[in-house]
Amino acid sequence: MEFEAVIGLEVHIQLLTNTKIFCSCSTDFGAPPNTHICPVCMGMPGVLPVLNKKVLDYAIKLGLALNCKINKFSRFARKNYFYPDLPKGYQISQYELPILEGGHVEIFVNGEYKKIGLERIHMEEDAGKTIHRPDGSYVDFNRAGVPLLEIVSLPVMHSPQEAGEYLRSLRRIVRYLGICDGNMEEGSLRCDANVSIRPKGQTKLGTKTELKNMNSFRHVEKALEYEIQRQIEVVEDGGKIIQQTRLWDEKTGMTKPMRSKEEAYEYRYFPDPDLVPIFIDDEWIERIKDEVPELPRQKLERFVEEYGLKEEDARVLVEEKSLADYFEEAAKGYKKPQSIANWILSELLGYLNKENKNIEDTLIKPNHIRELVELIDSGLISGKIAKTVFGKMYETAKSPKQIVEEEGLVQITDRSQIEGIVDEVIKANPKAVEQYKSGKKNTIGFFVGQVMKKTKGKANPKLVNEILASKLEEL
Numbered sequence: 001m002e003f004e005a006v007i008g009l010e011v012h013i014q015l016l017t018n019t020k021i022f023c024s025c026s027t028d029f030g031a032p033p034n035t036h037i038c039p040v041c042m043g044m045p046g047v048l049p050v051l052n053k054k055v056l057d058y059a060i061k062l063g064l065a066l067n068c069k070i071n072k073f074s075r076f077a078r079k080n081y082f083y084p085d086l087p088k089g090y091q092i093s094q095y096e097l098p099i100l101e102g103g104h105v106e107i108f109v110n111g112e113y114k115k116i117g118l119e120r121i122h123m124e125e126d127a128g129k130t131i132h133r134p135d136g137s138y139v140d141f142n143r144a145g146v147p148l149l150e151i152v153s154l155p156v157m158h159s160p161q162e163a164g165e166y167l168r169s170l171r172r173i174v175r176y177l178g179i180c181d182g183n184m185e186e187g188s189l190r191c192d193a194n195v196s197i198r199p200k201g202q203t204k205l206g207t208k209t210e211l212k213n214m215n216s217f218r219h220v221e222k223a224l225e226y227e228i229q230r231q232i233e234v235v236e237d238g239g240k241i242i243q244q245t246r247l248w249d250e251k252t253g254m255t256k257p258m259r260s261k262e263e264a265y266e267y268r269y270f271p272d273p274d275l276v277p278i279f280i281d282d283e284w285i286e287r288i289k290d291e292v293p294e295l296p297r298q299k300l301e302r303f304v305e306e307y308g309l310k311e312e313d314a315r316v317l318v319e320e321k322s323l324a325d326y327f328e329e330a331a332k333g334y335k336k337p338q339s340i341a342n343w344i345l346s347e348l349l350g351y352l353n354k355e356n357k358n359i360e361d362t363l364i365k366p367n368h369i370r371e372l373v374e375l376i377d378s379g380l381i382s383g384k385i386a387k388t389v390f391g392k393m394y395e396t397a398k399s400p401k402q403i404v405e406e407e408g409l410v411q412i413t414d415r416s417q418i419e420g421i422v423d424e425v426i427k428a429n430p431k432a433v434e435q436y437k438s439g440k441k442n443t444i445g446f447f448v449g450q451v452m453k454k455t456k457g458k459a460n461p462k463l464v465n466e467i468l469a470s471k472l473e474e475l
């Protein structure tokens with residue numbers, strides 16, 4: 001029997017607010033344990049939470065970017081469960097009235113765009129962090145009360161690859177919006193993956209398992225691949241899938257059961273009496289609308305349209321807003337944006353990737369990329385020399401003009417000078433001349449190489465080829 005996988009993702013993003021969702025404690029990552037806490041986020045009796053408005057701004061912003069329905073009226077609910085990292089014994093979340101419903105995340109797989117529908121997005125507070133050590137277990141409450149948005153997709157993805165693209169696309173968008181840094185290793189973007197299988201053609205959903213503990217997109221994909229295969233084998237062996245939460249084990253590449261439905265939590269949700277309901281008016285939404293920047297998909301289309309870039313190049317450039325901005329700065333007022341893009345994509349990113357660095361780290365100023373391409377265009381330096389110049393630009397932050405001057409790299413375009421060198425090379429290589437005359441026309445490459453060697457790569461390659469061809473033919 002052929003099976004189809006069905007996947008729905010729950011993504012938690014930590015919002016980039018300065019302070020926590022219901023108190024004024026700092027949200028900075030990496031502080032010594034339990035230094036960013038107060039009676040409110042520690043759940044002391046008698047304290048009252050006060051909502052950080054920035055959290056609402058960010059939720060509305062995401063709702064606008066993902067075309068969600070923004071609920072004018074929503075409220076917080078208590079999700080009750082017991083765990084050492086949850087000081088109050090409940091998490092403040094949203095339940096029957098979330099701030100956002102519907103909408104979609106657009107993904108690009110196998111050359112096509114596809115919209116992945118969303119069920120809802122709600123606001124909630126993060127819990128603390130349990131740290132297990134050989135001498136015991138510890139809790140760090142710095143994270144307790146950090147604002148989160150939980151983005152719940154519909155069960156409409158059908159492959160690990162789609163799930164991976166969904167996460168990448170969502171991450172790109174929240175980073176563009178500036179509401180989350182999307183760092184999965186540090187846990188500021190987390191994903192639980194729900195997955196089931198069903199015979200192909202069946203519309204009814206199968207029993208799902210929920211996968212946790214993946215800290216990179218690649219691991220989400222791997223965990224899903226493993227789990228889909230596992231479920232198929234269980235069913236093919238005549239077994240039944242049990243609804244359970246399973247943990248991904250990076251070392252073994254397997255998922256293993258954590259808890260089953262029987263032990264599943266009954267959260268006893270109810271509206272939080274300590275917090276007033278939330279009303280959002282049109283004015284508020286309009287104000288946030290003005291803050292939504294151009295998003296990756298729109299930027300991609302504009303880059304193709306406005307600069308005439310190849311689509312696959314534009315796709316790489318818009319991956320990070322900072323890279324896209326760098327390109328635009330470099331291409332400013334220049335007539336050949338594709339050449340600029342080529343230098344950024346192959347050379348600059350090549351250098352940066354090798355050192356595991358980002359575009360923010362480069363010493364090269366965007367306008368220096370433009371200057372370099374102009375030097376090539378004007379014939380002052382060859383493309384080959386330009387690569388050497390680029391390496392120096394990368395290391396020293398000097399302008400290409402300065403490097404060319406200092407190192408005497410100006411291209412030789414003087415015809416008679418090149419003719420002289422060509423004559424020398426022909427004279428010094430009688431064997432190669434014989435070969436050429438006997439019909440081996442590609443020996444010309446050897447002669448070009450010799451001329452370039454003699455001129456330290458500075459001879460204009462077009463001229464060298466032209467002069468060599470005519471001289472060799474005359475022989």
Ligand SMILES: Nc1ncnc2c1ncn2[C@@H]1O[C@H](COP(=O)(O)OP(=O)(O)OP(=O)(O)O)[C@@H](O)[C@H]1O
Nearest residue numbers: 006007008009010153154155194195196205206208
């Ligand atoms: N049969 C199924 N197969 C695959 N995915 C499913 C199936 N049924 C539901 N899902 C997905 O599971 C997810 C359920 O998330 P939701 O937050 O609503 O519930 P939950 O996991 O029970 O709650 P909690 O937030 O407490 O973990 C959704 O992304 C949904 O698309």
Ligand SMILES: [Mg+2]
Nearest residue numbers: 010150152192
């Ligand atoms: Mg959930």
Ligand SMILES: [Mg+2]
Nearest residue numbers: 010192194210
């Ligand atoms: Mg869940």
